Amino acid sequence: MARMTIQDKLALLSDAAKYDASCASSGTSKRDSRDGKGLGSTTGSGICHAYAPDGRCISLLKILMTNYCIYDCAYCVNRVSSNVPRARFTVDEVVWLTTEFYRRNYIEGLFLSSGILKSSDYTMEQMVLIAETLRAQGFRGYIHLKTIPDASAELIERAGLAADRLSINIELPTDASVKAYAPEKDPVQIRGAMGKVRLTGEDYAETSYKGRKRGKFAPAGQSTQMIVGADDANDATVLGNASKLYGAYGLKRVYYSAFSPIPDASAVLPLVDPPLMREHRLYQADWLLRYYDFGLDEIVTRNGDGMLDLDVDPKMAWALANRDRFPVDVNRAEKAMLLRVPGFGTKIVDRILAARRNGAVGLEDIRRMGGRVKAARPFIVTKDHRPGHLLDADGLRARFVKPKQMELF
Structure with a gap:
């Protein structure tokens, strides 16, 4: 068999990384480059690989260190029993790729995950060495490391000191599903590792009696990912x-990954179309819960089945089910109620509150502020608009149901 070139490995291991959704790079602080000796930055623009919540385009080299794996998780294309081509990067190869891609302005950071090679500690140490080597060479761009839950506390600490963000996948929504589809993984151990990351971060954030902090540990926090649709x-x-994880571990994001039948799929998994709209609705609902x-x-x-409405977004579904709470007078209502109006985001509500101090707000004012007037009109009163019978119309819901072929655009 011919020896693989670094280009061959890149093609294989970047494609294998596409199943990991947790690669947003929001929330980090810019590393000081005033000395002029640093390489890379966490700000700027480039090839779009991910979006930050503020809409900024983030370019990341997103790869696996290796797709060899000693585990046999049914939902993973890289499980040990999967008949897929295998490859492995060395530490130096990943460092070289990251540096060269940055120099060419292709990327502004690295998202690095990996299959488990030999052991958890061995694999985690290789990933940490990559991040530490990049930092030692002056790389100040963004680094996100996928952390292996049963790696040693020392390695997790080293990872957090070198990386901007750490992530540990919770894998599936319930412990029973993890045990059924990934029996070699322990949900309690996974949560324990997430707790270690949080406690270590808090420890580093504490100031000494001299008012100094120990250092920066994963300044962009930690995230996780759940596969949706593989179980019931x-x-x-x-x-x-997700709500429990946010509260217990201070996560920056929970990512929802729609399960898709994978190449050489395990027979224990359902043959389903990827539930992409369900994934989209979960992100919208997550936002409503948090903000x-x-x-x-x-x-x-x-x-009563515990499922989100796939035809309309969660806020619209709530408004349609609670029409007695509307219409809302945008010139009198409190912020909490304005936030429940379909078509109003947090920035629009803040603009409305600021504008109405100087006079009554109308529909065109809201449009200029960036509000989605079509969605909001049936639910609001302004200086020049009242919804009349529109709010009670039987066909109101149908106005907001998009054609199936357009629902993701």
């Missing part, structure tokens, strides 16, 4: 687990 967990279970003060029981009440 409903949306209430998925979002309920709009919605309760879980308000969002997932469709037919």
Whole structure:
């Protein structure tokens, strides 16, 4: 068999990394480059691989260190029993690729994950060495390391000191599903590792009696990923687990990855179309729970089955089900109620609150502020608009259901 070139490895291991969704690089602080000796930056623009919440385009080299793996997780294309081509990068190869891609302005950071090679500690040490070598060579760009839950505490600490963000996959929505589809992984151990990351970060953030901090540990925090659709967990279970993870471990993001039948798929998994719209609705609901003060029981009440409405977004579904709470007078309502109006985001609400101090707000004012007036009109009163019978119309819901072929665009 011919020896693989670095280009061959890159093609194989970048493609293998596409199943990992948790690669946003928001929340990091810029590393000081005033001495003029640094390489890379966490800001700027480049090839779009991910989006930050502020809309900034983030370019990342997203690869696996290796797709060899000693585990046999049923939902993973790289499981030990999978008949797929295998490859492995050396530490020097990943360092070289990252540096060269940055020099050519292709990327501004690295997202590095890996299959488990030999042992968890061996694999984690190789990944940490990559990050540490890049930093030693002056690379100040963004680094996200996928952390292996049963790696030693020392390696996890080293990872957090070299990387901007760490992520540990919770894998599936319930412990029972993890045990059924990934019996070599322990949900309790996974959560324990997430707890170690949080506690270590808090330890480094504490100031000494001289007012100094020990250093920066994973300044962009930690994230996780759940696969959705491989088991029978409903949306209430998925979002309920996410809410617990946010609270217990201070996560920056929970990523929802729609399960898709993979090459050489295990027979224990369902043959289903990727639930892409379900994934999209979960992200929308996650946002409402974290930033709009919605309760879980308000969002997932469709037919009592614990599932989100796929035809309309979660905020619209709530508004349609709670028409007695509307219309809302945009010139009088409190912020909490304005945030529940379909078509109003947090920035739009802040603009409305600021604008109405100087006079009554109308529909065109809201349009100029960036509000989605078509979605909001049936639910609001402005200085020049009242919804009349529109709010009670039987066909109101149908106005907001998009054709199937357009629903993701």
